[in-house]
Amino acid sequence: MRPIAFILALIFGSFILVACDQSGPIKIGFIAELEGPGSDTGMDSLNALKLAAQQINAQGGIDGRMIEIIPRDDQKSPEVAQKLVQEFAELGVDAIVGPIISSIGMAMLPVINELGIVTVSPTVSATDFAGFRDYLFRINTTTRENARAYARRSITEGRNRVALALDGQNEAFADSWYREFLLEFDERGGRVVSKVWINTKDVTHAIAASQLLDGSPDGIVLISNGVDSASLAKEIRERNQDVSLSAAEWAGTNALIEQGGDAVEGMELVQAYDRYDPNPRYQAFIADYIQMFDHPPGYSAVLTHDAATMLFTALKTKHPDQTLSNALVTLPPQPGLHQELMFDQYGDGNRDIYFVAIQNGRFIRVQ
Template sequence: MRPRSLLSAIFLGCFLLVACDQTGPIKIGFIAQLSGPGSDTGTDSLNALKLAAQQINNSGGINSRMIEIIPRDDEKSPELAQKFVREFGELGVEAIVGPIISSIGMAMLPVINELGIVTVSPTISAAEFAGFRDYLFRMNTTTRENARAYAKRSISLGRKRVSLALDGQNEAFADSWYREFLLEFDELDGRVISKVWINNDNGTHADAASRLLEDAPDAIVLITNSGDSATMAREIRKLNADIPLSAAEWAGSDSLIEVGADAVEGMELIQAYDRYDTNPRFQKFVADYSLMFDREPGYSAVLTYDAATMLFTALSTKHPDQSLANAMTTLPPQTGLHQELMFDQFGDGNRNIYFVVIENGKFIRIQ
């Protein structure tokens, strides 16, 4: 639970980390899953942060101070994430970028509030994070907007009876997404006929696929990461080759297609960026990222680069006696890769969303 009694006093104290060396490098902590299945989004995020930092450093840094990135692999462990936040506090970081998934964000929140460390998450989206004054800043649209968009689209396509698979390793996101979807779906006379959790020692992915199909749903929605969505799609296709599949926005990385192959053809999902945008700023980012890392950026890379834009701008423009948190919430709109970027008074951002379908091994935007 969010420590509300602490939050009321958040902005009364000093936000500056006075222990920081004001003449040395600007230390930025980074927390995400960087190893194991599903780590592609964390790796993409770290890569984008490295690119943004390199570009700033090549231009002379921030007030002649170089940016130093200190990455940590949370391994999807709440305990590890909390440990790393405390380590960052001891190292005197000026901010943290991350985490990638909401369950880690929930674990980190009390500690970052306790230590007063501004933390910018590119991707976490559980609706429970929104509308609070704390040290957590979010770039992404919440599950409220995203899941309800899925519900409306499902009804528009005549899919009124659906089964859902939820990832138990990111329960904060999956449960929030499910509840928001259910509220909208019920209102539109849809019905969730089956809800199956995976990654919680409750059977294999094959078992889950069988249970999802038991009551002959019109469609299946996977509230899981890219790897698990791909695996679930393969298992489902063994039993039913034609059932329509959707995946939550969390799954929208290239590994979904790489691992899922033919099984994910026709799958629909939301993405928080338009990979075919022709604007020069986005195209330059894609070119720079691809040159530096020999791969194209995914959604977490795009959102992280935008997060770095906001963070580095606030660090470079804030008054000496102004807290970083205050500088972030009062920062005028900034130009992002796709859209104007801005935090509201609670440190909440928002994203444009785009429905895509996988066709011939590519994400194709649905017009």
């Protein structure tokens, strides 16, 4: 054997041995924004994953192997996210949990498909992800279900002229949400009087608030994270105390209320879970989460725990010759914190959704 061929054979053989090593920890990469505005959803998600891993490890792990979480901050940068997927591959992760926002998911998708790394996102929801068999699995509903529900509610509540603020740092989500909203809203006789992109170079929240109000809308919808939605609500309320405010489901975090204060009172939004559900499974999760992290979980924590349930169950029950991807799509329904969990043939999940309104500093479910 020629020297170069011999070396390549050694390298390949070593790779096979490492890849087949079932004695070490099960490595789960985690990716989300962990610092800066909007990082509350990322931190809640990471905390829920840590809790789920701790619960599995306390029971002896999966086939005696402990779960190891490897967290990384995507910095809300598509380029950073792609590099992190490459890093995860080099570290030999068994799967990735995340990302939180759709724009990062779009950037990661070609890389995880090329490398064959199963990735389970708790929250990404742009319609462009749905209906494809790839390595991205989604727990959440799509913008089609959510945005169209907002459009129907707006018409029902007499908000026929609506202005929308769209977050330029999560364009994949914001644009998908807007398109779905517009289709339903237009069909029902509604009119979008203005559309303003925020978090762009030249548009401050103060400027955006003025532009949103220029067309005298009946309602304003903020398609942004909780922190930016709180800031925008304050700017809008300085100029108009009466216009109805809604926020996309992405904004439904504790930070929205904490930072928005009186400006977000009465704001409506969709949530993928009922915060006050009395069922024992959910209440046990709340208690465990608060005990571990000293604050209540947000929506991304709930969805991440459900994502971990599906991922860890598939890892535990899959046949040795079965791929993790196949194990996930053939997994029977699993009990989640609020509802049964299941992926369809494309790795798409679905969730019940609820409209809530902020009343006295709490998210209260409304009919």
